[in-house]
Amino acid sequence: MDFKEPPTLCDTAIQCLLHHEPLAIQALQEIPGELFVPLFTAALKGRHEKILSAMVKSWPFFCLHVGPLSMQEAQPTLWKVMVESLFPAENPAFRSPKLRILDLTQHPGCKTKCPVITTTCKPCVRSCAYSERSLMKVQSQCSNSSSESEGQSPKTTMELLVSLSLDRSFRENEYFALLLSKVEQSLGSLHLCCRDLRIKNLSECRSALSHLDLKCVSHLAVVKASLISVLSLLEQAVNLDSLSLSKITCRSFNGRAFRNFLSQLSCKDHLKELSLSSFCLTDHLEHVLRVLPADLDFLQLPFCELSYSDFKFLSQCPQANHLKLLDISNNSICWEDCEPFYCLLENLSGTLQHLAINHCLLTDATLSILAPALSRCSHLRLFSFSSNPITMPMLRRILEYLTPMTQLKYVIYPIPVHCYERWHGRCSLDPQKLGAVNAQLKIMLQEAEREDMRWITYTG
Incomplete structure (x- = not known):
C-alpha cells in the first residue's frame, strides 16, 4: 500500500489561510516574506483571485514570475487579476509593496522570485535590457539626473513582461486593452515589455503594434503576411532569439524585398531559432x-x-x-x-x-x-x-x-x-x-x- 507523506505545518497553515480569504488577506501584513512564495503558488493553483490580488499589491520582493507555475485554462482570468492589482492606491491593510517586475510570460527557467540582490548581479534575470523605457534605464537616468532635487524621491517605475497573440479574437483584444489601460493609468511609470509576440494577419494589427516597443521582443511569429510588411517588423525587432514566419508571400527572389529580408536576417546576431513554414x-x-549565425x-x-x-x-x-x-x-x-x-x-x-x-x-x-x-x-x-x-x-x-x-x-x-x-x-x-x-x-x-x-x- 502506498502512503502519502503527511502535510507539513507550513502546508497546513497555507490551506487554512486559503479557506479563510479575509483572514489570509489580513495576514499578509504580518506573515514573513518566506511564506509569500508557497502561499502565492497555492493561491494560484486554487484560483483564489482575491488573495492573488492582495498578494500582488503587497509583494515583498523585487520581481514575481508566474512562468514556472502551471495555470492552464485559468491563465486569462488570473492574468487580468494580477495586472489590475498593479499601482494600488495607498492602503494601510497592505504592507508597502516592493514589486517592480511582474513577469506573466511562460519562461520555464525562472524561479518565482529572483535571489537576493547582490552587487555582482542584476536585480532580476528577466529585466528588460533594450528599451529606453526599461526599468534599469529609467532608474539609471534618475540616479544620474542632476535636475532632481536632493529631497525628492524618484518616481516608482515598474515593468510588466507579457506574451501576446494579436489575432483579433475577443479575449485577446480584451486582455490587450487592459494592458494599455494600465499603462495609461501609470502616467509613464509602467513599461509594457512584450517578449513573445505572435501576429496573425499583420495588416489588421498595425494600430496595436504602435503601442509596443519591438526592441523588447525576443520571440516573433508572423502568420499570413507579405514579405514587404514583415520587413518593417524586422527592422524594429533587432534583438530576436527566435523568428517564425508562416504563409509569407514573396513576389520575386530577385526583387528588393527579398534582398532586404536577407539583409535583416544577417543583422540578427542572437538568432538561435528560425522557422519558415509554407514559404x-x-x-x-x-x-x-x-546570412544566418553559425551557432543556430x-x-x-x-x-x-x-x-x-x-x-x-x-x-x-x-x-x-x-x-x-x-x-x-x-x-x-x-x-x-x-x-x-x-x-x-x-x-x-x-x-x-x-x-x-x-x-x-x-x-x-x-x-x-x-x-x-x-x-x-x-x-x-x-x-x-x-x-x-x-x-x-x-x-x-x-x-x-x-x-x-x-x-x-x-x-x-x-x-x-x-x-x-x-x-x-x-x-x-x-x-x-x-x-x-x-x-x-x-x-x-x-x-x-x-x-x-x-x-x-x-x-x-
Missing part, C-alpha cells in the same frame, strides 16, 4: 542559410518546397552543422541520390535532439540508406517520420536500429502501407491491421528492454 524557397535556401540551434522548414540542390547545400553549410532541432516535413525527398541527406545526418550526429521528416515521400529504399546515419545520432530524443509510404518489414528494421539509442524516448512512426486499401485514402485504414502493428512493436520493444521508449502514430 516557398525552391533553389533559394542557400541565400537564407548563408533550431531550423524548421516545413512546406518550403525544397529541392535536391537545397538539401545539398543544407548538408554542406556551417550554419546547419550544430543543430539541435531540424524539421523538414512536407518536402518531397524522392530522389535516387540520398547522399546529401545522409551527410546532413552524419554532420548532426553529435548535436541533433529532435528530427521531424513527416510526409516526405520516404520509401523503404531511402530509409534503408539513411538508417545507419540516423542510428549514429546519439543525442536524439524525438524522431518523427509519420505519413511516409513504408512497409512493415522496414518499420521493424528501423525499430531495431533505434532501440540501442538510449536517449531516444519518443518515436512518431508512419502507419505501414498494408494497413490501407489505398495509402493516400485516409478512410481506407483497417483498424485491426493497425492494432496488430502496435502489438508487434510493443513486443519488440519489450524484447529489446526498451519499454521506456514510446512509439506512437497518428490516424487522422
